Amino acid sequence: MPPPRTRAVTALSAAALMAIVGLGVSACTTSPAATGLASKAAWSPTAGGSGNPGSDAVSSITKERVAAAVSALPAYVKTVMDASGVPGLSVAVVYQDETVFAEGYGVRSLTTGEPVDRDTVFQLASVSKSVGATVIAREVGKGTVAWDTPVVTNLPGFALADPWVTQHVTIADLYTHRSGLYEHAGDELEDLGYDRADVLKRLRLTPLGAFRAEENYTNFGLTAAAESVAKAAGLDWAALSQRNLYQPLGMDSTSSRFDDFTASKNHAVGHVPLNGTWQVTSLQRQPDAQSPAGGVSSSAKDMAAWLKLVLAGGSFGGERIVAEDALTPAITAQFVSKPAHSADGRAGLTGYGFNVGTTPGGLPSISHSGAFALGTGTTFTMLPGQGLGIVVLTNGSPVGAAEAIAAQFIDLAQFGEPRQEWWKLANAMLAPLMAPVGELAGKPAPNDPTPAEPLAAYAGVYDNKYFGAAKVTVAGDHLELTVGPGAVVWPLSHWDGGVFTYRPYHENAPPGSIGKATFQGTSLVLELLDTHGLGTFTR
Secondary structure (H helix, E strand, C coil): CCCCHHHHHHCHHHCHHHHHCCCCCCCCCCCHHHHCCCHHHHCCCCCCCCCCCCCCCCCCCCHHHHHHHHHHHHHHHHHHHHHHCCCEEEEEEEECCEEEEEEEEEECCCCCCCECCCCCEEECCCHHHHHHHHHHHHHHHHCCCCCCCEHHHCCCCCCCCCHHHHHHCEHHHHHCCCCCECCCCCHHHHHCCCCHHHHHHHHHHCCECCCCCCCCCCHHHHHHHHHHHHHHHCCCHHHHHHHHHHCCCCCCCCECCHHHHHHCCCECCCEEEECCEEEECCCCCCCHHHHHHHCCEECHHHHHHHHHHHHCCCEECCEECCCHHHHHHHHCCCEEEECCCCCCCCCEEECCCCEEEECCCCCEEEEEEEEECCCEEEEEEEEHHHCEEEEEEECECCCCHHHHHHHHHHHHHHHCCCCCCHHHHHHHHHHHHHCCCCCCCCCCCCCCCCCCCCHHHCCEEEECCCCCCEEEEEECCEEEEEECCCCEEEEEEEEECCEEEECCCECCECCCCCEEEEEECCEEEEHHHCCCCCCEEEC
């Protein structure tokens, strides 16, 4: 079975985004002398030299090109919105410590028709990881923790399947997704209604791959690292984020609590495409369980302040907020997240909560995307040596709109022209991620199925060490399946013999998804929970 698409969506910035921002495109051949100032000379947040040779870029950013790229933004936003149908979005651009653009487009909700502006609050999804990394960097600078502090030092109840890994896995390991946990371990528990504490406790029951050998993107692994930092600081994660980042930067519309998002009178609701038409989602994404990984909500105006902080190496408004030597590891390459598959390919690199790369013109870049299948698509790209950054927030499921706008802008700022048809590329790369999951999705039911046993023969409580109990009951002429503490109830439809189907709809199961429930004697196997062999329940 292919992995649930939305889990891949939240991880797309580690691979797909790097292609979208142009890392695979051949570099510009124009000389630096012909295009203006070289990379490091163009702008620097601090005075003096460090001996770091920086980048030897063949492209550079000039005020004139940035101005032209900003002027072109509204027209391209309209092009992408018309092509994608995304109901609303906001964009902010920062250049050399100034917000040079911050606008909203479209509507917060197709139901109300209220307009988006630069203060409209959007859910950030996995862009939260990068925001949260700066929260941690401040604690690193204060000496509360180090990036290489083992998680169990301050979160002693945390454990993985291997006792040695448990004792040695660090904050840095989990922020680079190299713990050995399988991709998106714990997300399926969140879908069933488990809270943060329950999910983190159950991670020890999952199979563990090689430690520090490869990237497997995990929201709850990263959340465990953030939770350990919060414990060391003596605050909960949302309060720590407020104290370390949102308050000193004046990010008054930003929060790491879902209730604050919904309480905002100017927030954008999620939309999903159903049968070719965008609709307000019937199920609002509630990400508090994985708040450090996906629970931040913010506006374009507020995110511009954060871009300034990162681009200035941890300073904001002339004040040192985050120690530069604590922030630098987060925004520079620490791990090969995606090895190159050919001699002329480029590897994916990651810092701590940031993806790190080089543009086609040779300029260092940092980026990340975020997405919820239930109605969010976000991205940012920064060119630190140039003091340039863009953030795009949308209230639609990920279709590539945010990535296309950011990539087009970065191209115009470097080269004065686009290097790709960005909307077509981004949409083609992301569209498959929203496809229904399940082996039987889209397949017709058998014409002459083998009859099932009497329904009562399947009724009972089936236990699973990782997922908890699954209860099967007879409800009139059909069976119902209830799983998890959230009492998720799925009607079961007979398919063939002991195979029944259910139709989940949640963050990791887009519309049209179909799961198999297979009864085998005293066992019940739930296909969509069995990707890693954990989906067998015993009566």
